[in-house]
Amino acid sequence: MSTTVDEYMMHQEAGTKKPCQSCKWQIADPTNPLRGQCTVNRNKMGGVWKRWVTDVNTMTCAKHEEGKLSFREHV
Numbered sequence: 001m002s003t004t005v006d007e008y009m010m011h012q013e014a015g016t017k018k019p020c021q022s023c024k025w026q027i028a029d030p031t032n033p034l035r036g037q038c039t040v041n042r043n044k045m046g047g048v049w050k051r052w053v054t055d056v057n058t059m060t061c062a063k064h065e066e067g068k069l070s071f072r073e074h075v
């Protein structure tokens with residue numbers, strides 16, 4: 001099975017086993033448990049380009065897997 005580009009974009013997937021919620025790239029929003037921010041993207045200058053996760057339990061993307069396999073680069 002090949003991985004399409006779309007799988008690397010954040011998308012909604014009901015019942016996903018890899019929700020943003022358990023992804024190392026996700027930062028929880030202290031004011032809303034459903035919401036969070038995805039920090040996987042960086043711009044050319046190395047700054048983190050955050051994206052809002054509207055529902056951390058059903059949103060996912062293929063980078064979730066990379067997060068598990070690689071070490072945390074930003075400490």
Ligand code: SF4
Nearest residue numbers: 020023026038061064
């Ligand atoms: S990398 Fe993917 S799974 Fe992880 S928080 Fe971002 S959008 Fe969600």
